[in-house]
Amino acid sequence: MCEVGQNKVVLTPIGNFDIPVEAEVISPDVFAGKSLNEIRELKVLQGPQKHKLSEFFEVSGEAGKTPTETTIVIEGDVDRVKLIGYKMSGGKIVINGNAGMHVGDEMSGGEILVSGDAGSWTGMDMKGGTIVIEGNAKDHIGCTYRGKWRGMSGGMIHIKGDAGNNVGGGITGGSIVIDGNVGAFCGIKQNGGLTVVRGDAKRAVGAEMSAGTIVVEGHIEWFTPGFELVDEVDGLEINGMSFEGTFLKFRGDYAEKSNPKGELYVSKEKNPEL
Amino acid sequence: MGDIIIKNGYVFDPINNINGEVMDIFIKDGKVVEEYDGKDAKVIDARGKTVMPGGVDSHSHVAGAKVNRGRIMRPEDHYQWVRSKTDIAHSGTGYTVPSVYLQGYEYATMGYTTVFEAAMPPLEARHTHEEMKATPIVDMGAYLVFGNNWFIMRYLREGDIEKAAAYVSWMLRAHKAYGIKCVNPAGVESWGWAKNVHSLDEPNIHFEITPCEIIRGLAEVNELLGLPISLHLHANNLGHPGCWEITRESLKIPSDLEPQMKIEGEQDFEKRTQTVYLAHAQFNAFGGTSWRDFESGAKGIVDYVNSADHVVIDNGAVPFGPATVMTGDGPAIFDLYKLVGGKWSNSDIELECGAGVLTFTYLKSNPVHSVQWAIGLELILMIKDMWKCILTTDHPNGGPFVKYPSLIAWLMSEKARNDTLETCHKWASEKSEIATIDRELDLYDVAIITRANPAKTIGIAYRKGHLGVGADGDVTIYDIDPTTLDSSNYTEIEKKFRIAEYTIKEGEIVAHKGEITSAPTGRIFYTESKVNEEIERDVLADVREWFKYYTLGFENYPVDERYLRRPTPIKVNMEG
Numbered sequence: 001m002c003e004v005g006q007n008k009v010v011l012t013p014i015g016n017f018d019i020p021v022e023a024e025v026i027s028p029d030v031f032a033g034k035s036l037n038e039i040r041e042l043k044v045l046q047g048p049q050k051h052k053l054s055e056f057f058e059v060s061g062e063a064g065k066t067p068t069e070t071t072i073v074i075e076g077d078v079d080r081v082k083l084i085g086y087k088m089s090g091g092k093i094v095i096n097g098n099a100g101m102h103v104g105d106e107m108s109g110g111e112i113l114v115s116g117d118a119g120s121w122t123g124m125d126m127k128g129g130t131i132v133i134e135g136n137a138k139d140h141i142g143c144t145y146r147g148k149w150r151g152m153s154g155g156m157i158h159i160k161g162d163a164g165n166n167v168g169g170g171i172t173g174g175s176i177v178i179d180g181n182v183g184a185f186c187g188i189k190q191n192g193g194l195t196v197v198r199g200d201a202k203r204a205v206g207a208e209m210s211a212g213t214i215v216v217e218g219h220i221e222w223f224t225p226g227f228e229l230v231d232e233v234d235g236l237e238i239n240g241m242s243f244e245g246t247f248l249k250f251r252g253d254y255a256e257k258s259n260p261k262g263e264l265y266v267s268k269e270k271n272p273e274l
Numbered sequence: 275m276g277d278i279i280i281k282n283g284y285v286f287d288p289i290n291n292i293n294g295e296v297m298d299i300f301i302k303d304g305k306v307v308e309e310y311d312g313k314d315a316k317v318i319d320a321r322g323k324t325v326m327p328g329g330v331d332s333h334s335h336v337a338g339a340k341v342n343r344g345r346i347m348r349p350e351d352h353y354q355w356v357r358s359k360t361d362i363a364h365s366g367t368g369y370t371v372p373s374v375y376l377q378g379y380e381y382a383t384m385g386y387t388t389v390f391e392a393a394m395p396p397l398e399a400r401h402t403h404e405e406m407k408a409t410p411i412v413d414m415g416a417y418l419v420f421g422n423n424w425f426i427m428r429y430l431r432e433g434d435i436e437k438a439a440a441y442v443s444w445m446l447r448a449h450k451a452y453g454i455k456c457v458n459p460a461g462v463e464s465w466g467w468a469k470n471v472h473s474l475d476e477p478n479i480h481f482e483i484t485p486c487e488i489i490r491g492l493a494e495v496n497e498l499l500g501l502p503i504s505l506h507l508h509a510n511n512l513g514h515p516g517c518w519e520i521t522r523e524s525l526k527i528p529s530d531l532e533p534q535m536k537i538e539g540e541q542d543f544e545k546r547t548q549t550v551y552l553a554h555a556q557f558n559a560f561g562g563t564s565w566r567d568f569e570s571g572a573k574g575i576v577d578y579v580n581s582a583d584h585v586v587i588d589n590g591a592v593p594f595g596p597a598t599v600m601t602g603d604g605p606a607i608f609d610l611y612k613l614v615g616g617k618w619s620n621s622d623i624e625l626e627c628g629a630g631v632l633t634f635t636y637l638k639s640n641p642v643h644s645v646q647w648a649i650g651l652e653l654i655l656m657i658k659d660m661w662k663c664i665l666t667t668d669h670p671n672g673g674p675f676v677k678y679p680s681l682i683a684w685l686m687s688e689k690a691r692n693d694t695l696e697t698c699h700k701w702a703s704e705k706s707e708i709a710t711i712d713r714e715l716d717l718y719d720v721a722i723i724t725r726a727n728p729a730k731t732i733g734i735a736y737r738k739g740h741l742g743v744g745a746d747g748d749v750t751i752y753d754i755d756p757t758t759l760d761s762s763n764y765t766e767i768e769k770k771f772r773i774a775e776y777t778i779k780e781g782e783i784v785a786h787k788g789e790i791t792s793a794p795t796g797r798i799f800y801t802e803s804k805v806n807e808e809i810e811r812d813v814l815a816d817v818r819e820w821f822k823y824y825t826l827g828f829e830n831y832p833v834d835e836r837y838l839r840r841p842t843p844i845k846v847n848m849e850g
Contacts, residue, residue: 048358048359144350145349145350145353146349146350147347147348147349147350147351147617148350149616
């Protein structure tokens with residue numbers, strides 16, 4: 001159990017989460033300066049019904065005066081709770097368990113740490129701050145909303161396990177690092193920023209990208225056709241991250257536009273067929 | 275329908291020449307009546323507030339296939355703009371292309387009670403009516419698209435104006451439409467073969483008819499039938515630098531026609547005086563010869579409008595921000611798509627017309643967009659007679675209708691314009707006259723361009739757009755005290771027009787301070803005209819013959835009244 005102290009609010013899940021709960025109020029920006037009772041009275045949505053936060057969480061501790069001075073610790077799985085850390089600008093959220101969908105949507109600062117797995121849409125359209133997931137993550141990590149073409153513009157998402165499809169869709173800045181494998185359409189419509197896959201990728205990496213950088217250290221099962229080999233480099237240094245080995249450097253996606261500036265680095269050793 | 279008395283407000287009712295007088299308005303059974311004791315009526319004290327007739331939007335894209343295409347294309351337009359369900363109102367989402375429910379609520383919240391869909395393709399009439407049926411509160415109607423219709427082009431080519439009139443008459447009745455819309459005449463038919471027409475005398479493909487002939491023919495048909503609204507024109511070359519010139523020449527075409535309105539049972543009311551109503555003039559008032567020397571062409575349009583008595587325009591202004599561009603002018607949308615990219619959709623509507631849809635954002639940092647913003651305002655501020663112009667954004671082409679309050683603020687406040695000029699691209703002041711204009715509209719002017727004149731222009735001022743006895747009991751109360759109104763405090767003006775204190779529809783309070791308080795069903799207006807039966811029979815034989823080119827059966831073509839809510843036919847020209 002986490003120690004309850006100053007500037008720290010502890011939420012322990014106690015409610016019935018059979019229908020997902022939308023809890024964008026769980027954010028240092030909302031909690032800061034509020035008393036415990038005020039925090040308990042905050043409203044969350046379950047389906048169309050409004051409920052008090054205290055119907056789903058036991059609330060203890062004490063919030064800081066400002067968002068940056070506030071830490072929120074969630075003790076347990078909240079994979080049926082959406083939008084934790086929505087638009088947060090500072091402070092810290094620690095989830096000791098699995099997180100639900102839309103963690104850290106549109107956040108601009110601060111830190112979110114998840115000890116378990118994360119749901120889809122983690123860090124959607126984020127502008128700044130850091131999200132670290134110790135486990136695996138589902139689809140649309142750091143990806144912009146459906147139909148939108150310009151998303152995440154800053155900050156950092158680090159998934160220590162695997163991630164699903166559409167990692168980094170439409171990002172224009174910031175960086176996403178996946179230590180494990182990813183599904184299809186990683187870096188789709190990427191417009192800037194950095195996407196790193198330390199493991200393998202399925203297909204359509206960088207499809208429709210027009211700018212930004214993608215690094216794949218593992219094997220790409222089906223390579224995207226709209227890319228052109230431009231160079232071969234030994235060792236990489238990007239945004240303070242270094243990558244060992246020989247990389248094939250591609251430019252694309254020529255299927256998207258005639259002079260694309262997207263850069264795709266792929267491990268030569270792991271992709272002998274390229 | 276309710277009984278309500280609105281006491282002590284400052285009333286702005288331009289059709290009845292009432293300019294800010296303190297008056298009481300009496301409504302009984304949903305209609306404005308003479309003073310009565312009103313023991314059982316609800317009383318609203320509007321002391322220190324502004325009272326206007328319910329707003330009338332004469333040009334908006336709110337129902338039908340292309341609007342829905344916009345909704346489908348744009349999930350990103352919906353997820354951040356939501357209204358929750360209440361006991362009496364549905365939930366709804368969408369900013370530039372809101373869901374049908376939300377459209378009704380947002381209009382009511384803003385003080386609008388009547389909205390006309392500006393372009394209904396005949397083949398999509400059923401879909402359009404189904405959406406209008408589901409739109410709460412507001413009274414509605416739709417203009418039928420004719421400018422590239424095969425039958426019209428054929429009859430006008432043959433010089434058979436009577437057959438053309440009989441066809442229009444039958445089509446309005448069959449599709450329950452209100453008036454004639456003409457979009458890029460002759461050009462959209464050529465677009466079926468990836469071509470367009472670029473001058474008024476350029477014949478199109480196959481039918482070999484020119485825009486000039488179509489505009490002239492439809493305007494004549496319009497007055498022959500005596501329709502409530504005049505020809506509603508979306509001129510050629512829309513959205514291209516230098517298009518103001520062809521627009522002015524188009525407006526000249528029906529200058530010698532006499533406006534004829536033959537509405538049965540309605541004699542003494544403010545009749546329309548125009549024979550052409552130009553749609554979204556901003557998009558047709560581009561100057562320059564290319565995007566490099568692009569400039570405002572508003573002056574050319576304004577000079578003509580100021581000198582002519584047969585023209586009304588709506589400005590189709592650009593308030594900056596997200597928009598969804600949608601029009602029956604498929605080639606114009608394609609050209610824009612080639613210019614800016616984004617998500618694009620195009621469709622061909624068989625023997626009738628076409629449509630294009632594109633996602634768009636107007637940026638203050640963009641030189642062309644900044645000039646477009648200026649043009650939209652010039653087209654009202656430089657027109658001397660407010661009875662020649664109407665405020666619109668050509669929703670959602672210039673921007674969503676929820677931005678009307680921002681436009682009202684720019685029109686009422688020089689400071690608002692100057693502050694925006696400082697934050698937008700310098701082309702706005704360098705390539706238009708907006709920076710030199712010091713005119714500020716007053717509440718009377720605003721009442722003209724947002725309710726009185728739209729109602730007059732579309733020929734419905736016998737019941738809409740004013741508060742005289744016999745008018746519909748549609749009233750808006752804004753929390754604006756005209757005696758202390760300060761035009762430099764424009765954010766306040768914007769706020770007050772965005773959320774009406776009260777919106778009253780047929781004597782019932784439908785919105786109060788942003789909350790929907792009741793959601794009655796509005797009427798659908800359509801025109802029922804009558805022509806010589808023999809000619810109509812001949813025309814129907816022609817229609818049946820060419821129906822082999824349609825993908826549906828003739829019997830399934832007309833839309834019957836079951837698809838309409840509170841169908842309200844307007845009978846015209848019943849002498850035949």
